[in-house]
Amino acid sequence: MTNGVDGSPDDHSIDGRRRNQTSAEDARVARTRADVSAAALEVLTTEGWDAVTHATVARVAGYSKTTLYTHWPSRVDLLGLALDVLGEMPHHTPTGDLRADLIGEMTVFRDAVLSLRLDRILLALAHWGATEDDIARVRTRLVADGESVVRTVLGRVAGGTRLDAAVAMFSGAVICPVLMYGETPTDEVVAAAVDIVLHGVSTD
Amino acid sequence: MTNGVDGSPDDHSIDGRRRNQTSAEDARVARTRADVSAAALEVLTTEGWDAVTHATVARVAGYSKTTLYTHWPSRVDLLGLALDVLGEMPHHTPTGDLRADLIGEMTVFRDAVLSLRLDRILLALAHWGATEDDIARVRTRLVADGESVVRTVLGRVAGGTRLDAAVAMFSGAVICPVLMYGETPTDEVVAAAVDIVLHGVSTD
Structure with a gap:
């Protein structure tokens, strides 16, 4: 809706035509933005x-490089657009069975690394997030979202520093094999990681 | 040594002058290579x-872009040069105290992430290693070197899939906070990770 700040939907004032032009322009910019965001992602x-350049994204989106440079002058702008449309992280829905929920969530995370190429998104966030505040904020939001289920489920049996260590270790059990060996962990490694941590944080 | 394939150090044959020229040329190429490697790293x-381009590395090394393009035509070549001179990973020397050795090794790894910027090296390896066989081989060597002490020390109490999971979790406890939050883990988080895994892999 572009009713203006007074909120009147039936505006017949002298500003009406100009406002309609602005509305059409806004819609065009919004469509361009959506197309370029999808292409950048x-x-x-x-x-x-490395491939997220104005030339490549313009080609994939079907716009001119000039259009992209006009609205989003830097490569970081293009990365920001890509992350804007990434959406929520996929999650396992907890059932109340601690072990099954942790294995389920790690399995969803592992599979999302492949299907959404979360490893490449994480690499981009780690690289640009170190120097760009906008990207660092996106990173913080995505990581908090990504960790939320493990943190909640595991929070039933651990807290404080031990919870922080366990959450980092669960992320690492999935992401380190991808980054360091170029392969995702097997079901057996996922289950072993859950069993080690659950046994490790137990008080007996 | 450039004595030729016959191994004679006192060669006065008709080929001597040409061989000396080759030797001088080899020395010059070797010096250029060492300078460019250091600059690329x-x-x-x-x-x-992202900054490892022919233009930037040539400027830092004090050579012309043309020289770099002649010997190392692609950016992957420059990355390979950088990794060639990276050397061995720093390690804690095991004392026989399981807990102290694991904490010591993780602390050395954490500190090396900051001092050697291993996170940036890992990001480059993860990115290029996915598509470039040469880089994948360097990655395998560096990861095996990096994991060797933890794998040996922890191998006294765990094996097989559980060892693989535990090694990935230790790496993750250090590297995930760096990649995901932009900060290295505290001493307390390192100790908590070691205690969780040691308790977790114990059979009691």
Whole structure:
């Protein structure tokens, strides 16, 4: 809706025509933004962030490089657009069975690394987040979202520093094999990680 | 040594002058290679691999872009040079005290992430290792070197899938906070991770 700040939907004032032009312009910019966002995310996840350049994203989105440079002058702007449309992280829905819920959530995370190429998104966030405040904020939001289920489920049996260590270890059990060996962990490694941590944080 | 394939150090044959020229040429190439390698590693660890371009590395090394393109035509070549001179990973020397050795090794790893910027090196390896066989081989070697002490020490109390899971979790306890929050884990988180895993892999 573009009713103006007075909120009147039936505005017949002298400003009406100009406002309609602005509305059409806004819609065009919004459509361009959506197209470019989708293209930037596609390039990021299929080719990595080295490929997220104005030339490549313009080609994939079907716009001119000039249009992209006009609205989003830097490569970080393009990365920000890509992350804007990434959406929520996929999650396992907890059932109340501690072990099954942790294995389920780690399995969803592992599979999302492959299907959404979360490893490439994480690499881009880690690289740009170190120097760009906007990207660091996106990173913080995505990581908090990504960790939320493990943190809640595991929070039933651990807290404080032990919870922080356990959450980092669960993330690491999935992401380290991807980053360091180029392969995701097997079901057996996921289950072993859950069993080690559950046994490890128990008080007996 | 450039004595030729016959191994004679006192060669006065008709080929001597040409061989000396080759030797001087080899020495010059070797010096260029060493200079460019050092410059490429410096650029990688201070600015990240986005900055590892022929222009930047040539400037830092004090050579012309043409020289770099002649010997190392691609950016992957420059990354390979940087990794060639990275050397061995720093390690804690095991004392036989399981808990102290694991905490010591993780602390050395954490500190090396900051001092050597291992996170940036890991990001470059993860990115390029996915598509470039040469880089994947360097990655395998560096990861095996990096994990060797934890794998040996922890191998006294765990094996097989549980050892693989535990090693990935230890790496993750250090590297995930760096990649995901932009900060290294505290001494308390390192100790908590070691205690969780040691308790978790125990059979009682």
